[in-house]
Amino acid sequence: MEQTDRLLLRSSPSADTTPEMGILLGHALAEEYKKVVVGIDLMKSSPMMKNALISGLISSGADVIDIGTVSGPVAAYAAKMGDCCVYVTEFRQLDLVSGYLLINSDGGLFGKEQIRHLETKCTGKLDLPDYKALGTVKEYYNATDDYNKKLLSLLSDSTGGTVVLNCNCGMATDSAPQILNRIGTDIISINAQKDRDFVSNSLSTKEADIHHMKDLVASDAGSIGISINRIGTLMRVFNESSDPIDDEDVLKVIMLSIKPTKIVLPLNVSSSIIDLFNGKYKIDVKTSYPDPDPGEMEIIFSYPDAGSIHKAMTENGATLGYYKGGFVFSNICQLPDAIHAAMILAQFSGCNNLEGTVESFPEYYTDEKSYRFTCSRNDFIRSINSNLPDINPMKVYEDRCWRVEMDGGNFYMEFDKNDEDSINVRAESTDRLYLISLIEVIDGLMANSENGQ
Template sequence: MGKYFGTSGIREVVNEKLTPELALNVGRALGTFLEGGTVVVGMDTRTSGEMVKQALISGLLSTGVDVVDIGLAPTPLTGFAIKLYNADAGVTITASHNPPEYNGIKVWQANGMAYTPEMENRLEAILESGNFRKAPWNEIGAPRKADPREEYIKTALDMVHLEDSYTVVIDSGNGAGSVLSPYLQRELGNRVISLNSHPSGFFVRELEPNARSLSMLAKTVKAMGADVGIAHDGDADRIGVVDDGGNFVEYEVMLSLIAGYMLRKFGKGKVVTTVDAGFALDDYVRPLGGEVVRTRVGDVAVADELARHGGVFGGEPSGTWIMPEWNLTPDGIFAGALVLEMIDRLGPLSELAKEVPRYVTLRAKIPCPNEKKARAMALIAEEALRSFDYERLIDIDGVRIEGADWWILFRPSGTEPIMRITLEAHTEERAKALMEKAEEIVRRAVERA
């Protein structure tokens, strides 16, 4: 993690750390890094979006880079537009699921994948140096506005087809998904009921789609007798799903179901996920010809693995899904279309969810100052490897140790001053015993660090 870029681009409180000056300089740094070309810029619905976007665009233009401004646009639309307009990069002005006082800057490559930490480090170095390219008056970049929504829907309809029509409730959380997700579902032939779809920048629910934040969606699905409820975070790169019975479908279950459906749709192959994903995914996709590969947490790590080594599907147990046949940008809107196609082919979601094995997952957060994280992590690794009788170790992102029917992941948060513990076991009793031991190890390590 650099000075500006965290695990998902720059994300800060507006007019405190994220100022117009910073946005201007990020634009100048990106333009200097690219040495010309075209950049697509979109933004989510936050009240600060226009301010940050205009400053960033000014910076880009000053370096001689052309800009395609797609205005209010979910992250997946930015990713799509990069390819559509043959651009060299894309930027979304978004703070994803953070509260409304935050905003952020996330940069995308020409192939639709987020900038890797290495690329962000190079941008940081240019930012810090202040050594920006300055285009002469007659070579300043040209701005233009464009709206790729129609093309997005048309292209999606070439890949997703429904035999029947369904009633879908969509909760966009007053975010950027409002301008695209309900329209795609309608074009698929569905009856659409929209919740929180006025893109105001004043969010009426917590933006992260989870069982708590989607209680109104769940009630609406039940009351309207709908077939499914689909929800998004602020920039709609994620999806949360409520089944036909009005129950939130846990992320792990949904991840398994959609990975299985991708294997049915596109053929056998690799399913890429992150180190915090449970065994249910492996157990569900193995009979369908899927091989699970785990990588670091974050959509860029999943996309990177897919880009390098191929795969049928990539996803995190946070509702972030990447469909490589479609794009390397996480896309909660296209994901929603796929969920409908899966229901159309395989049956009601409430029935499908029963097929996914259920294990006990526990999570804990333990306070740990950022400056102590590296030392604490070294101590945790040392003691965990000594204290548990494990069969397998994965240390690409934190430390994950696995037994035959359990696993524990110790990992420093990339966004908060905490250590995270995630674990899974077949019984509640076993899970609680493992967590007690794991928490004790982490607390001791943080004290000693």
């Protein structure tokens, strides 16, 4: 089971998962996790993959709590009933076989070290118990109701606005419409029935993927649009003019609404989010959430993958986390939760104009470049770290990548995943002229570091 970055908030550990792998995974998990929660999505292959996994688990002596067909956030919330949870899902592409999403008992994804540990067990010799020590399977089908009640208890008393809701015939249909209705939202709901055969559009902003939602939002004046993927983890939001909103702008709206005390952000995040949190610019909005204590407010930076985000949230008691369009709320689970985010946005739109709020965000300019180096990666890393002080950075964050804060902007550096001799750089500033000069500074840094000297 290869743990790749695609696992991170996005998908299952392997693109070529097989039922045989499910049995091996069950054997490996059962050595350390004696009670495992198992849930599945709506894919046709998911029941088959679940049965293979459960066979491996119970034949190795582990007990299973089968929570049935649920959304990703529900599975993560239910994980606390066992030692861990396995969510059988695959949504990167239609017709791929379901894989296994591994979730800790606190609702956060397994980290890479946990996956590597399981890999060693899968390839090693496994001693199976005799038939007298077989595990059991208990069915528990109230997991969605438990999640819905918990989420409802966390929301403020604000009334929701008008929302065009597209659940894409997925598992969010068991939560999002019901909770929106409970908070007084006017809902125009489409694709709100579960359907294994439904082919949903992606959540991209390509016209072919969004034109139907745009038409629906435009036809109902004053409404916003929310399209949720089939397992309830990711979303696309549309403003009152039916325009899609960038994920990082959605994060800023959520921050304005719930006012988090601590937030975990990936190192490659835009400075506009950091500046908003730190109060460098202010946006006046109506919200019923209390103001945090300024002395306790903190941004925690993390390497941009799900395991690192989850670990940082747990270690620092963060309220909110973000990674690649996924919004993580620690007060319910630590898996990306588009259902929870949809509730917050619905309440926000009930007393604020979403389009006007986003338009009030200051503009940040970016530029991207790739550079090649002729030395080894280790030599290049040493050279970069040696040369960085020469450009007088205000602050440098390093964790397998770099975020460099300068007086008038910042830049982010990360090795190219497809070319081991290249590094990609993204520079950002609110000043176009400063951005040009910053690129020149980066050019000089790379020229001085490319040969490892």
